[in-house]
Amino acid sequence: MIPKYLQVAGQIESDITQHVYQKTNKLLTEDEYAAKYQVSRNTVRKAIEILVNKGYVYQVQGSGAFIRNHHNSGYVNLEKLQGVTNDFSDRLVENKLLDFTVITADEELAQNMGCKIGSPIYYVKRLRYVDGDPFSIETSYFNKNLVKYLDENIVKKSIYTYLRNDQQLAIGFADRVIRADYLMSEQAGLLGLKENDPALVVDNTVYLINGAIFDYSQSVHHFKHVKLLKVSNMKGS
Structure with missing residues (x-):
């Protein structure tokens, strides 16, 4: 609990x-x-x-x-689970929907999401733009038993705003793994880069406050456009 x-x-x-x-x-x-x-x-x-x-x-x-009134436009905030749209609230964020379907969790996905094999999963793949520039390729898996409803109109906008405001999901915390990688051909084409160009990859496992995983996702970022913000709280000894 x-x-x-x-x-x-x-x-x-x-x-x-x-x-x-x-x-x-x-x-x-x-x-x-x-x-x-x-x-x-x-x-x-x-x-x-x-x-x-x-x-x-x-x-x-x-x-x-x-x-806190952050004057940090242009950063993905690693501490706040609010999504790209809210991280860049003063800029134009657009989404191109690449794929949206309901799948069933195989053994690997069930293990990563802490759900049963065969559980219904929303699969969402989007190309995200900030001020007209390709920013990231976002591949997400949402547990349909926890995220009760998504459709194409919703996933073309801010998914997290919808989950908080409309579904009233109590989003708790996330594990985020940041790593460097090389772009594959398809990824490079979507981001307007070359195959084997560098990429900053963020793997996310996001939990509700009761500890249930509702979102398992990966964002492959354009290395020229992304900046990550980590807040450090300096306390005296």
Whole structure:
């Protein structure tokens, strides 16, 4: 079972991404959250610490926790599970749908997604553009038992915005593996590069707050266009 503080952190994170605190740019107090979620102040404190480490908020002693206003347009934020559309909210993000179908999980996919062999899986492959430039090839597998509905209109837009706002999925955390590789012929053609050009590849396994894997994906990025952001929280000893 997922600890309560992770559940609270996920709920507050969802509120932040939906701009609930836009007017004040400040979180509620520990006491207000404790009453709202029926948890202890210590649980709230742990939840807010997670959000600090993920780069969502910063704390001012005696004043509370405030939403960070990143001036980092052009970066994929490795800490925030919000998707390319929200990472580049001030730029034009477009998607070309390459494939969309429902498949069944084979042994390898079932193992990677923590589901049963034969489970229904949404398979989505998209070429993503930022300001008209090819940015990444994104191949995703969504567990259909958890992601109840997708269609072509949805996957041509921001999938994560839909999952959060319409399906109310409580997205928790992700394992992200970043590696360098060489482009294969098809990938190079889609990205406007040459075969064996370098690529930055990000493998994602994304969980709900209850620990269930709903998204297993890979993004192959155009090496000239992608920048990755990792927030480091420097604490004094």
